[in-house]
Amino acid sequence: MFEQGEEAHGGARLVRAGTHTGASQLSSRLLQHFVNENKDRSIFRKNIGRALLNKSGDPYLAVWELDMTPSAARKKHAGVLDVKKQQHVEQEVSAYMRKAFNFVFVPVVDKAQRLVLESKIISTLSHCEECAPSAGWLGNYSPKAKIRESGLWLVNELYKEPLGEADLVYLESL
Numbered sequence: 001m002f003e004q005g006e007e008a009h010g011g012a013r014l015v016r017a018g019t020h021t022g023a024s025q026l027s028s029r030l031l032q033h034f035v036n037e038n039k040d041r042s043i044f045r046k047n048i049g050r051a052l053l054n055k056s057g058d059p060y061l062a063v064w065e066l067d068m069t070p071s072a073a074r075k076k077h078a079g080v081l082d083v084k085k086q087q088h089v090e091q092e093v094s095a096y097m098r099k100a101f102n103f104v105f106v107p108v109v110d111k112a113q114r115l116v117l118e119s120k121i122i123s124t125l126s127h128c129e130e131c132a133p134s135a136g137w138l139g140n141y142s143p144k145a146k147i148r149e150s151g152l153w154l155v156n157e158l159y160k161e162p163l164g165e166a167d168l169v170y171l172e173s174l
Contacts, residue, residue, distance in 0.1 A: 001044075001153070003138075004100045008131040012102075015139070016044065016153040017121040019114045026105060034097055037090035040069045047142060047153050049093045055141035060085055096138070106174050117167065124162040126150045 006013035020029045032042045039046040053061040063081060068074050108114040125131050133139055133151035142148050146155040
C-alpha cells in the first residue's frame with residue numbers, strides 16, 4: 001500500500017505490505033479494508049482508527065481497542081459501545097483510506113511463498129533508513145510504538161530477514 005504524501009527513493013513510499021492466508025482471498029481482503037466498515041475484521045482499519053482517534057485526543061480510543069467479534073465480548077462491553085460513535089469513526093476510517101491509499105499486488109499462488117515474501121518485504125522496509133515517514137504522516141499519531149518507529153502500518157515481521165538477491169529476482173519474474 002502507498003499513502004498519499006509519503007515518499008521515499010524519489011517515488012511513492014510503501015507504508016504497508018500484506019497478504020492473505022486463504023486461496024483467492026485478495027478481493028475479500030480489499031473489501032475488509034476499504035468497504036466493510038468493521039475494524040475487527042481488518043487490523044489495518046483498526047490501526048488507522050487508532051491514529052485518527054489518538055490524533056484528536058478522543059477518549060473513544062479505549063472503546064475502539066475492544067474486539068467486539070466474539071458474542072461474549074459484545075455482551076460484556078454492550079454498555080460502553082456507542083453505536084453512533086462507532087459508525088462515525090468507521091466512516092472516518094473509510095473516507096481516509098479511500099482517499100489516501102492506493103496499492104499494487106503481486107500474484108503469488110503458493111501460500112508459504114506469499115508468507116515468506118510478505119515477511120521479507122516488511123523487514124526490508126523496516127530496515128530502510130530512506131523509507132522514513134514524513135512529519136505529517138498519520139501513523140505518527142499511532143498509540144503503537146512499532147508503527148511510529150517503523151513508519152509502517154504494521155507491528156509484525158519488522159526488523160527480521162530482508163529480501164535477498166534471489167527474492168528480488170523472483171519478485172521481478174512475477
